[in-house]
Amino acid sequence: MAARTANSGGADNTPAEPQDAPQGAENTNTPSTSTSGGQPASLPADKAKKAVESEYSAVDLAAAARQRFGVPPEVVSAALKQAGKKKTTFADAQRIVKAFMERRVKR
16 A cells, blocks of 8 residues: 555545656546547547447348337338338438338329
8 A cells, every 4th residue: 555645635535636647647547538429539420429329130120110110010121121221220210210101192
């Protein structure tokens, strides 16, 4: 255990500033973030988002159609086929299915 020095906190148990880091060194315990959305500065916002979201096949999304989208599997299949998607994220599939369901039918 390291010995306490005069500036390592008083009797009130206030934590002291770390003394091991050389002057001018950055604190590496906290990740650096950009100003747009708190994403790590090393990744652009769109790449960071894509890295988090999983892609699913149209067959898998159609199989979960009633549970996830509240529509029959045929609707999900038709919506994704019309959009030209064989694989997509769940959020994108939701957007596509919603737009498909809200389309006007031409007579």
